[in-house]
Amino acid sequence: MAPYYLEAYVVVLGLVLLMLEAFGPAGRKQYLGLAAIGGLVFALILLVFTEREIPGTNAEMTRFYVIDSQALFYKFLALICTILVLLLTLDFRRILSEFTENPGSEDGTGEYYALPVFACAGMMWMASAKDLVSLFVALELVTITFYILVAYMRRNVGSLEAGVKYLILGALSTGFLVYGIAWVYGTLGTTDLAVISTMLADPGAAALADRRIPLLFGLALILLALAFKIGAVPMQLWIPDVYQGAPTPTTAFLSVGSKAAGFIAALRILEPFLQSEFARAQTVFILLVLAALTILYGNLAAIPQSNFKRLLAYSSIAHAGFILLAITAWHGDPEGPTLTSGEVVGFYLGTYLLMTMGAFFVLVVVRNATGSEEISAFDGLACRNPALALTTAILLAALAGLPLTAGFYGKLFAFQLAIDSKLWWGVALGFIGVAAGFYYYFKVIRAMYWRPAASVEPIEIPVISRYALFTLTLLTLLLGIWPQPVLWLLQG
Amino acid sequence: MIVLLILIPIAAAIAIMAGAPARPAALGAALLNLVLGAIFALTFTGNPDDGGLTIQILEKPNIHLALGLYDGMSIILMLLTVIVTFAAVLSGRCPEGTERIWFPSTLFIAAGALGAFLSTDLFFFYAFHELALIPTFIMIGMLGRGDRKEAAWKITIYLAFGSIVLLAGLLWLVNAAGADSLLFDDLLASTIPADQQKGIAAFLLVGFGILVSLFPFHSWAAPAYASAPAPVSMLHAGVLKKFGLYGLLRLYPMISEGLQPWLTWLIVLLLGNILWVGFVTINQKRLDLMLGNSSVMHMGYVFLAIAALIAAGSESANPIAKPAAIVLMFAHGVSIALLFGLSDRIERKTGTLELRDLGGLAKSAPSLAFLFGLAGLASIGLPGLANFAGEVLVFLSGFKEFADDPAGGLGPIQVATILSLWGVVISAVYILRAYRRTFQGPVVTATDGARDLTFAERIPAVFLAFFLILPGLYPNTLIQFMAHDAPSAEPPQIVHDADRPPLGIPRWSPGEGSMLTEH
Numbered sequence A: 001m002a003p004y005y006l007e008a009y010v011v012v013l014g015l016v017l018l019m020l021e022a023f024g025p026a027g028r029k030q031y032l033g034l035a036a037i038g039g040l041v042f043a044l045i046l047l048v049f050t051e052r053e054i055p056g057t058n059a060e061m062t063r064f065y066v067i068d069s070q071a072l073f074y075k076f077l078a079l080i081c082t083i084l085v086l087l088l089t090l091d092f093r094r095i096l097s098e099f100t101e102n103p104g105s106e107d108g109t110g111e112y113y114a115l116p117v118f119a120c121a122g123m124m125w126m127a128s129a130k131d132l133v134s135l136f137v138a139l140e141l142v143t144i145t146f147y148i149l150v151a152y153m154r155r156n157v158g159s160l161e162a163g164v165k166y167l168i169l170g171a172l173s174t175g176f177l178v179y180g181i182a183w184v185y186g187t188l189g190t191t192d193l194a195v196i197s198t199m200l201a202d203p204g205a206a207a208l209a210d211r212r213i214p215l216l217f218g219l220a221l222i223l224l225a226l227a228f229k230i231g232a233v234p235m236q237l238w239i240p241d242v243y244q245g246a247p248t249p250t251t252a253f254l255s256v257g258s259k260a261a262g263f264i265a266a267l268r269i270l271e272p273f274l275q276s277e278f279a280r281a282q283t284v285f286i287l288l289v290l291a292a293l294t295i296l297y298g299n300l301a302a303i304p305q306s307n308f309k310r311l312l313a314y315s316s317i318a319h320a321g322f323i324l325l326a327i328t329a330w331h332g333d334p335e336g337p338t339l340t341s342g343e344v345v346g347f348y349l350g351t352y353l354l355m356t357m358g359a360f361f362v363l364v365v366v367r368n369a370t371g372s373e374e375i376s377a378f379d380g381l382a383c384r385n386p387a388l389a390l391t392t393a394i395l396l397a398a399l400a401g402l403p404l405t406a407g408f409y410g411k412l413f414a415f416q417l418a419i420d421s422k423l424w425w426g427v428a429l430g431f432i433g434v435a436a437g438f439y440y441y442f443k444v445i446r447a448m449y450w451r452p453a454a455s456v457e458p459i460e461i462p463v464i465s466r467y468a469l470f471t472l473t474l475l476t477l478l479l480g481i482w483p484q485p486v487l488w489l490l491q492g
Numbered sequence B: 001m002i003v004l005l006i007l008i009p010i011a012a013a014i015a016i017m018a019g020a021p022a023r024p025a026a027l028g029a030a031l032l033n034l035v036l037g038a039i040f041a042l043t044f045t046g047n048p049d050d051g052g053l054t055i056q057i058l059e060k061p062n063i064h065l066a067l068g069l070y071d072g073m074s075i076i077l078m079l080l081t082v083i084v085t086f087a088a089v090l091s092g093r094c095p096e097g098t099e100r101i102w103f104p105s106t107l108f109i110a111a112g113a114l115g116a117f118l119s120t121d122l123f124f125f126y127a128f129h130e131l132a133l134i135p136t137f138i139m140i141g142m143l144g145r146g147d148r149k150e151a152a153w154k155i156t157i158y159l160a161f162g163s164i165v166l167l168a169g170l171l172w173l174v175n176a177a178g179a180d181s182l183l184f185d186d187l188l189a190s191t192i193p194a195d196q197q198k199g200i201a202a203f204l205l206v207g208f209g210i211l212v213s214l215f216p217f218h219s220w221a222a223p224a225y226a227s228a229p230a231p232v233s234m235l236h237a238g239v240l241k242k243f244g245l246y247g248l249l250r251l252y253p254m255i256s257e258g259l260q261p262w263l264t265w266l267i268v269l270l271l272g273n274i275l276w277v278g279f280v281t282i283n284q285k286r287l288d289l290m291l292g293n294s295s296v297m298h299m300g301y302v303f304l305a306i307a308a309l310i311a312a313g314s315e316s317a318n319p320i321a322k323p324a325a326i327v328l329m330f331a332h333g334v335s336i337a338l339l340f341g342l343s344d345r346i347e348r349k350t351g352t353l354e355l356r357d358l359g360g361l362a363k364s365a366p367s368l369a370f371l372f373g374l375a376g377l378a379s380i381g382l383p384g385l386a387n388f389a390g391e392v393l394v395f396l397s398g399f400k401e402f403a404d405d406p407a408g409g410l411g412p413i414q415v416a417t418i419l420s421l422w423g424v425v426i427s428a429v430y431i432l433r434a435y436r437r438t439f440q441g442p443v444v445t446a447t448d449g450a451r452d453l454t455f456a457e458r459i460p461a462v463f464l465a466f467f468l469i470l471p472g473l474y475p476n477t478l479i480q481f482m483a484h485d486a487p488s489a490e491p492p493q494i495v496h497d498a499d500r501p502p503l504g505i506p507r508w509s510p511g512e513g514s515m516l517t518e519h
Helices: A005-023 A030-049 A056-063 A069-098 A111-128 A132-150 A157-188 A193-201 A203-230 A238-245 A248-275 A280-302 A308-328 A341-370 A386-400 A406-420 A424-450 A463-481 A484-491 B004-018 B022-042 B072-091 B099-118 B122-143 B148-177 B184-189 B194-211 B221-227 B230-240 B242-254 B256-282 B287-312 B321-350 B366-380 B386-398 B400-404 B412-439 B455-473 B476-484
Strands: B053-058 B063-067
Touching: A005 A030, A005 A111, A030 A069, A030 A111, A069 A111, A069 A248, A069 A341, A069 A463, A069 A484, A111 A132, A111 A248, A132 A157, A132 A248, A157 A193, A157 A203, A157 A238, A193 A248, A203 A248, A203 A280, A203 A308, A238 A248, A238 A308, A248 A280, A248 A308, A248 A341, A280 A308, A280 A424, A308 A341, A308 A406, A308 A424, A341 A386, A341 A406, A341 A463, A341 A484, A386 A406, A386 A424, A386 A463, A386 B122, A406 A424, A406 A463, A406 B148, A424 B122, A424 B148, A484 B053, B004 B022, B004 B072, B004 B099, B022 B072, B022 B099, B063 B122, B072 B099, B072 B230, B072 B242, B072 B321, B072 B455, B072 B476, B099 B122, B099 B230, B099 B242, B122 B148, B122 B184, B122 B230, B122 B242, B148 B184, B148 B194, B148 B221, B148 B242, B184 B242, B194 B242, B194 B256, B221 B230, B221 B287, B230 B242, B230 B287, B230 B321, B242 B256, B242 B287, B242 B321, B256 B287, B256 B412, B287 B321, B287 B386, B287 B400, B287 B412, B321 B366, B321 B386, B321 B455, B321 B476, B366 B386, B366 B412, B366 B455, B386 B400, B386 B412, B386 B455, B400 B412, B455 B476
Parallel strands: none
Antiparallel strands: B053 B063
16 A cells, blocks of 8 residues: 555545534544544554555655655654544543533534544654645644644633634744745755755755855744744743643643654754755754753743643653754764664654653543642642552653653653764753753652642542553553664664 | 562562552562572672673663672672661561552662662663662652651752762763773773863762762751651661762772862862761751761761772772772661661650650660660771771771872871771760660650560561671671672782681781781
């Protein structure tokens, strides 16, 4: 099967779900969620059996569609992430239904199971995009879906506010992206990233010397738009408010899926610039500034937070900073003594998915039980449900980057690349960030174990969350001892 | 096979969390570990690969899960861990309903410490130590006494910060060494450019220093130990804190030059540990805070041995410095564990640890008084007990340079050694004062009718006391393990005359190359 049928399949799946929602029986909408999950699991199976190259009969496709081990890995991430988000939604549906059509009934929740499938298709396409235009289209598919998902709880003011903020800033960043692409196209006469790569790598790029400023200007505009997607400084301001206001599954999807898609786009766009002598120094400089500021902002601003969801928002900014650091310290040679930046970013995002999705599952369980998302809702969790507290402690320790958890390696690899590239400022600020990270993640662990519980009533974990949390935590620990499998996946 | 030492406590901990009977499972695991540890130590042939394990877990960077008895230092610290763990599990009386947190945490701390001492790969050496820290924090904050939350938060912040500084130093070290893998064998065989050694050494000194409560990074220690449940203070003060010293000694050959410029700083700081913290200790009003501070103070002596090693320039130039440090680490670990275990008993029997509320306890609890006195005297450095052997070796290592060349005059190390000797007097003052106020004098309300140690309570205490007396009388029981070490260093030996009471005093002849060989 040709690889691009996979995206087509996922889009069709989404359309079928929408039809089912519109014309199917009213009432219990969670069957739509189960159908979506089933369909995506089938897509995972298809992913294993797709061909690894584009058939010769459709050579035109190769101009804007690439299928390599990296693309496959990010498609895999997108599918896994969407499946987890849908599972999370099933446990979240009671809260969701309170703020939609006919509060308390599930009448208004149907589309919420179909929309993530479209976003998933966009992310999968983005993983394969090698042309600025196809990349833009894929990105917009994701973003427009998210406009709806963020504001989905339309009877909740917080969700609406988040939706408006996301819409305005998202539209702004789309504008930057198109404008940047226009500048690059105007300078180089192409939007094909492979062609751009050869043009920049060509030692005769001297012909481009007088066009360096417009090219870099275009790149800077594109970077701004990407910073919006990955949640990096200077486009990070929307994150805390939107994350806090959006329905929790959307927040999880934003902070993992959307971010991963943003990073694969960033890798594809930046690679030609970082590989070439022509623009490397300037690109590295801009990226280093962005990475350092993102690490500092995310970690330091997280310290005073008292709301767990907001804390996770700042933590997602902080993680974006560490991943940017790995890109800044560009290593492109797969045969070299260190991992390549692409591998490090993929690894980081893969482990980040496990830990962050786990944290959101915990949040939904706690929200269901206590009705609150504040850190104080975690007080005395160790007495109310020791297993949940232990799981949360492991996941947070992993997010903080403690050794023997998967979270440690991502940071280790990023620092290793940065040290190897002698980015001392990045390394120094990174360590400050890690130290601050210990502080704010341990604040939650402290609440769970040291504080007395507000009520002694035990907390029940719903079945789906129980298995999901168990699997995610187990993987976090296993990959903490043996991380090589993720790298094997990444290397094909 | 050696991996069993780590797997057994972890398996037992998981089993307990899943519902196995807590105390029997924990005790069984600790006992099994004790037996296995003794067998591994006694059958060790000097080949680190014996019974070891090396599995590659990552290709780039080249990281292995590698465990084994690397040298005598690993063996002695492994023995210390299994001994103290057994006593800690045996002596811990947990509050109702907390067995499923209490015993697994204790076992996880033990497993982490064992992993750190048995790893022959730098990565897991670091990682296992972190594994041990988390349950430590949780136990102090959750089940501690007194001002537990503040103490727990303080130790968490300090040690997490120390670990990060250490991690930065280790990353730099690995980067500068450019070795094929992170195995100790490969790392120690590589050389680090001289211009980078100084910076790496600074990071490692501060990082390890915070973990070992080097002055002025020591203020987390006493409140944490005072608040911690007994098994945690026993295991952390007795065993886990030695990780920093072990790490410095282990990595010393790689950064021996880089440490030289910091020698003066280190000497000033270690004197801060011995003298400043010593005076602070004298002033303590609570028995547990006094013990916590004394544990900080005694780290100064181990740092003195390390300073002597740094001043000498290599392990072969001062062959007794490293054995001195290790013997003292073992002795201090056992004695402080015994003291913390007993002070926990005192609190349970009298309900207080305020020195002014105590008195005359020896009348009603003679065996408690005897064992506490024994451990206290050991920590002062009474001849015949293990700490004496360690301290004497430390002082001798301080004067090694002087002995080799008396015409050279007193160097900074010798001055520091002379000043450190006053630490013994300071220890005597605070231990004897605390002993007098607790056990002697008239019986007061708190101690009136306090019962003596029961038979079950005596077992762990006597067990630990045995390991103070045995190496005290015959230090070779420990030092023999060092004979397996790198061939460049002459194995030190302590031999007694047949007609002298075996007090553990090493015979020393200035004329010979090695100070500890018989002549």
